[in-house]
């Protein structure tokens with residue numbers, strides 16, 4: 001008989017970028033690609049763009065914990081296809097909301113909590129109902145040619161690292177953005193060795209030091225999603241660069257809602273937005 005091990009989970013999202021979250025404080029239940037794919041499956045599982053395991057630093061020898069102080073919470077982030085990513089900007093904010101909802105941490109308004117990730121330790125700050133994360137310094141890189149269904153000609157894209165890899169492409173109009181078909185992954189030339197998330201942006205006006213953009217994204221290891229936090233940061237920082245650094249605050253409208261990106265005096269990019277837990281449950285499918 002197949003052994004069934006019930007496992008508790010929570011489901012949360014940040015602007016529609018949704019995640020299955022599981023607690024494994026002592027590190028005794030590592031995720032596998034098969035388990036992640038099963039949990040993230042929208043028909044046969046819970047469904048999500050990614051799966052996140054909450055582990056305590058010091059509990060296991062997992063590499064993401066190496067730089068973190070003992071006891072720090074670590075976000076073990078996986079994409080829906082069973083691959084791991086260095087960083088997830090919406091995921092780390094939803095992760096902290098999960099710790100608060102589960103009673104594992106407390107965070108007064110204005111308070112901060114550090115989270116270990118594969119891209120280093122990130123600070124998350126509560127701002128009323130919103131959560132902000134300091135994603136640290138970002139890096140602008142080389143150009144790549146981007147081809148996507150719905151675009152008649154290939155477009156130049158700018159490589160941006162926010163801990164994980166992105167390519168940002170500027171489009172001319174909202175119609176062009178709406179006309180994209182992101183069912184297939186855009187192709188990149190040259191193709192980054194580890195792949196990349198691809199953001200398509202339409203820049204808006206800059207007024208009173210605040211820029212605005214509309215964005216759609218094809219996430220590495222997932223497909224088109226309603227939002228991508230590190231993608232919003234990459235898109236804002238590429239657009240800021242193209243504008244001659246004309247603004248340090250950017251409003252990023254994605255299909256799932258609105259995010260804000262701010263650059264502080266140290267050149268760190270902060271991502272702010274909503275993060276919600278929408279349900280809890282128990283999986284009953286066979287352990288894999």
Ligand SMILES: N[C@@H](CCC[C@H](N)C(=O)O)C(=O)O
Nearest residue numbers: 085088089090164228229230
């Ligand atoms: N949705 C995330 C990014 C998740 C990881 C990404 N798909 C990758 O492979 O790098 C975000 O909010 O940043």
